[in-house]
Amino acid sequence: MKSKDDLIKKLKRENRELKKENEYFKSPIFMWDICQVVKEEYSILLSPPKIKIHTTKNQKACSFEININDIICVLSSGKTKWVYFKEPQFSLTGISHTSDKLSYTGSLNNFCDDFDKPGIHLCQISKSVIVNIFYYYLDRKTLRLIDPHNNKRGNCDNLPISQEYLETFLNRKSGVKNIITFLKIDFRGKFSPLTDLHDSFEG
Numbered sequence: 185m186k187s188k189d190d191l192i193k194k195l196k197r198e199n200r201e202l203k204k205e206n207e208y209f210k211s212p213i214f215m216w217d218i219c220q221v222v223k224e225e226y227s228i229l230l231s232p233p234k235i236k237i238h239t240t241k242n243q244k245a246c247s248f249e250i251n252i253n254d255i256i257c258v259l260s261s262g263k264t265k266w267v268y269f270k271e272p273q274f275s276l277t278g279i280s281h282t283s284d285k286l287s288y289t290g291s292l293n294n295f296c297d298d299f300d301k302p303g304i305h306l307c308q309i310s311k312s313v314i315v316n317i318f319y320y321y322l323d324r325k326t327l328r329l330i331d332p333h334n335n336k337r338g339n340c341d342n343l344p345i346s347q348e349y350l351e352t353f354l355n356r357k358s359g360v361k362n363i364i365t366f367l368k369i370d371f372r373g374k375f376s377p378l379t380d381l382h383d384s385f386e387g
Contacts, residue, residue, distance in 0.1 A: 309353060
């Protein structure tokens with residue numbers, strides 16, 4: 185008899201615990217916790233750790249650690265690809281080198297794989313051009329810099345986009361805009377400010 189009573193008590197206790205857990209999963213607190221985790225993951229995607237890029241100057245090696253948010257575009261010139269930056273980059277190892285344009289000898293596909301595996305920032309728009317979608321908006325079939333005065337790179341502006349890449353660019357732009365909007369919501373009916381890069385993003 186005692187064992188039966190103990191079993192009933194145990195089942196009642198487990199039932200209370202399950203009910204409490206179920207109430208938590210239905211609660212706004214649980215949704216808040218999930219949203220905070222997702223926001224953290226999205227923040228890392230938008231501002232990932234710096235990545236090393238190896239290049240040369242006067243046939244001497246040097247290395248940089250770059251923030252993908254500083255890349256404006258990548259333009260092909262024969263076998264060499266030129267990576268254009270918002271601000272000058274400084275070499276950390278090898279020969280001393282400072283420039284807002286660095287060479288890359290791999291393919292455009294390799295560049296995207298190496299520097300933007302999630303496909304958040306970089307988007308190929310032709311066989312010879314990659315752009316960082318944070319800096320561009322679509323004007324008919326041309327990509328224009330959102331802020332050409334702060335990004336004084338004439339050869340990075342007014343870039344034609346091939347029809348085969350148009351849908352990818354639009355989808356990527358829309359997806360990132362949705363992510364940024366989600367990150368701004370604090371789920372108490374208010375919007376919180378983000379970095380200048382995020383706030384300057386336009387559709």
